[in-house]
Amino acid sequence: MAVYTDVTEPDLSAFLGLYDLGRLLSYKGIAEGVENSNFLLRCDAGTFILTLYEKRVARGDLPFFVGLMEHLSARGLSCPLPVANGAGETLGELAGRPAAIFTFLEGMWTRRPSADQCREVGAAMARMHRDAADFPIPRPNALSVAAWRPLFEACDGRADEVRPGLGETIQAELDHLEANWPTDLPAGVIHADLFPDNVFFLGGELSGLIDFYFACNDFLAYDLAIALCAWCFEPDGSFNATKGAKMLGGYAGVRPLTPAEIEALPLLARGAAMRFCLTRLYDWLNTPDGSFVTKKDPVEYLRKLLFHQRVRSVAEYGVPAERLTS
Amino acid sequence: MAVYTDVTEPDLSAFLGLYDLGRLLSYKGIAEGVENSNFLLRCDAGTFILTLYEKRVARGDLPFFVGLMEHLSARGLSCPLPVANGAGETLGELAGRPAAIFTFLEGMWTRRPSADQCREVGAAMARMHRDAADFPIPRPNALSVAAWRPLFEACDGRADEVRPGLGETIQAELDHLEANWPTDLPAGVIHADLFPDNVFFLGGELSGLIDFYFACNDFLAYDLAIALCAWCFEPDGSFNATKGAKMLGGYAGVRPLTPAEIEALPLLARGAAMRFCLTRLYDWLNTPDGSFVTKKDPVEYLRKLLFHQRVRSVAEYGVPAERLTS
Structure with missing residues (x-):
């Protein structure tokens, strides 16, 4: 609030x-x-x-x-x-x-995203990436791969207070992400926080995007990886491949993905899950008990991270790679 | 929030x-x-x-x-x-x-009430009292004199944590209020919480009253006593007699006060100050530290109580008694 x-x-x-x-x-x-x-x-x-x-x-x-x-x-x-x-x-x-x-902007954000809404979000994100291509002001992403280890270290070794073994899992994952993070993918302005509460729908159609205060320059496909994490998991933690397919298909229908982007997507999704796991972990450890601010659960993103770790190719998100290229 | x-x-x-x-x-x-x-x-x-x-x-x-x-x-x-x-x-x-x-309702609540706004609030309250006179449903005031000692006791002797000596001051005042509280004044439906954030102004005029969720049956003049406490003190704690005069005059211009109401007003104002001091004290002691809820200071109402204790007649609120009767 x-x-x-x-x-x-x-x-x-x-x-x-x-x-x-x-x-x-x-x-x-x-x-x-x-x-x-x-x-x-x-x-x-x-x-x-x-x-x-x-x-x-x-x-x-x-x-x-x-x-x-x-x-x-x-x-x-x-x-x-x-x-x-x-x-x-x-x-x-x-x-x-x-x-x-x-x-x-009239419209409401959806508390329970549907597969069709996922498709619309994918398409709107691709339009945003395209429309922002000639925006002249740069802004580096302050919450990308280089920022994650310092953020983890700021948690002072207290990750296991949230869940035994969490610290070790994060350490190992940071090693993997830092060693394998892509360096050469199509980049531009991304929203970087396109969660359901930042997308309005009205009468069944997407009516607008809001809250650009995490927007920055980064890999375009990383934005899509964030949205996969934010929109395509069910409350029970399972990944909904129908939603994944619609989200990716909606995006690629406007802006086809490159083969390198498609190959990198599972890794980018691990990174996205790590980024939200870490900021939530930090806030969890540093928000006073009894505060009226709702603490968001870092373990939700640990679970998403573990899911993406097991994904070998984009097909496991619900759609064959060839459907995402031009 | x-x-x-x-x-x-x-x-x-x-x-x-x-x-x-x-x-x-x-x-x-x-x-x-x-x-x-x-x-x-x-x-x-x-x-x-x-x-x-x-x-x-x-x-x-x-x-x-x-x-x-x-x-x-x-x-x-x-x-x-x-x-x-x-x-x-x-x-x-x-x-x-x-x-x-x-x-x-269009309009804004005033963060810094003016004397003219105090007059308008007094007049609007009197109209409300008059208009509610034939409202058929009764609701006793759950926060009147009989409720204050139990509320104080629910604070478990911890008043002095807020300010040394506060507990003793409240004890003595409760004795006085219980012994002297009036039993026979004009009564009806009162708002009981007509603070500045519950009154809207637009273009210099009062545009509406909101938040009737403390409304109840009680002495009409007690509502005025609450409003004197809520509107007529300056941020430095001083009572603004110009605002007091306008508030009381605005009210009496619509509904003249009886001599008994005028005589009782300083005591009712002590009661009003006590009521808000006690609910604030209870919330102060029972709201967790670090909470994002703004704690309201009980000592503000202790100071108002001490002011009203020294008032001997309504003239000290800024207006001679004869100007308030019909």
């Missing part, structure tokens, strides 16, 4: 005075997202989202994030569009924080 | 199917309120609030709360109006909880 900074009406009205949105009618903090403070804003001009950027988001990255959403919107991808004020600026300051106003 | 229960789209769509509000377009959890889960709902028919009632609200009280808002809306008071479904019901069930849909 995310409202870390409250805003007074006079401050917000003054901020809105720079925009051409009419009178402020109401604003409510939204209990979604964890990095920033978000408000649903109603003005004469309609409904918008106001975001105050908290400390976890580096100020220097804001032109990348906001610029990317502007760029993708201009290409016709449905995502929040930063609203420019009278001076043409999309980033301002409010309550001592960087702040921006975005158009409001 | 308050979303304790999440809702899936299929469940919400099925619930909405009972209403005549068109398609569901979006819903977002709202980070306001502490008792219930609230969502901002957008449908073809407009914007609404969806409330899921959590355990802290007794199911048996819901017809009182929802009925009261319906009653007050029908009298022209601006408050959330429960929306009836096709069967004429305003209360249903969603995600295993009692649930209701309300009209959305």
Whole structure:
């Protein structure tokens, strides 16, 4: 739940005075997202989202994030569009924080993804990769393979508190990932956090992508590996190959995969599972007991990691390799 | 911050199917309120609030709360109006909880109340008292004088952990309040929690009252005593007599006070300060450290209590008694 900074009406009205949105009618903090403070804003001009950027988001990255959403919107991808004020600026300051106003996207995120939704997500991700290809600002992925061992070391040898043997499993897997991580795959801007709560559907169709605050430059297929982990496992931990096939097929229908990407996918998926296992492990060990923040279970991603370790080829995700190339 | 229960789209769509509000377009959890889960709902028919009632609200009280808002809306008071479904019901069930849909009130609560806003709040409270006079369902005040000592005892003698001497101050004050609490003042339905976050303003005018989930039957002047505590002190702890005068004058302009109410007001204000000091003390001692819930400081209400203890007559709140009678 995310409202870390409250805003007074006079401050917000003054901020809105720079925009051409009419009178402020109401604003409510939204209990979604964890990095920033978000408000649903109603003005004469309609409904918008106001975001105050908290400390976890580096100020220097804001032109990348906001610029990317502007760029993708201009290409016709449905995502929040930063609203420019009278001076043409999309980033301002409010309550001592960087702040921006975005158009409001109708739609709901799905708590129980269907196979068809997986296909739509794959296709939307491929469109995003294509549309972002000429986005000019670079941003390295701060949570890719080089960051995982330091993150594990920051857990101070406490992994086994969560599950006996977890530390050893992670050590061995880090050795494998570091030794085998690809160096030459098609790269570009990836979303890097395309979980179900960041994808809206309306009337059975995908209506938009949100929350680009982990977006960065990395291998395009790594984004797909993250989405396989996030969308295609059932609550009981089993991998749903129908969903996997739809996700991969939806993606490849827009942007066919290269043979190198197809071969690398199981390894990239191990990496994706490791990345979320590690950030969850760190948060698990460092979130106070009794906190009202829901701790996400690192063991869920350990299980996904163990699944991907056993995958020998992309066919085990539900689709033969030849269906994914052009 | 308050979303304790999440809702899936299929469940919400099925619930909405009972209403005549068109398609569901979006819903977002709202980070306001502490008792219930609230969502901002957008449908073809407009914007609404969806409330899921959590355990802290007794199911048996819901017809009182929802009925009261319906009653007050029908009298022209601006408050959330429960929306009836096709069967004429305003209360249903969603995600295993009692649930209701309300009209959305535009407006913002004020983080820094002005004297004029205090006057408007006083007047709105008096209108509410008048409009609720013929509301037929009774609900005793579970947090009035008889409840305070048990609440203090539930704090297990730990008051001095918050401030040395606090326990003794509360003991002595409880003796005084129990011995002197009035028994025969004008009574009726009171809001009982009319703090700034429960009053909306728009364009300089009061646009509505919300959150009737502490409403109950009690002395009408006790509601005013609560509002004096909640609105008329400055952040440095000083009482603002201009705000006090406006609040009391605004109220009396709609519903003149009786001499007995005027005489009782300082004692009622001591009681109001005690009630919030005690609930805050209990929550302070029973909320885990490191929790992301903001603990409210009981000492703020101890200071208000000490102020009201020194008040000899209503004139010290900023207004001569004769200006408050008809």
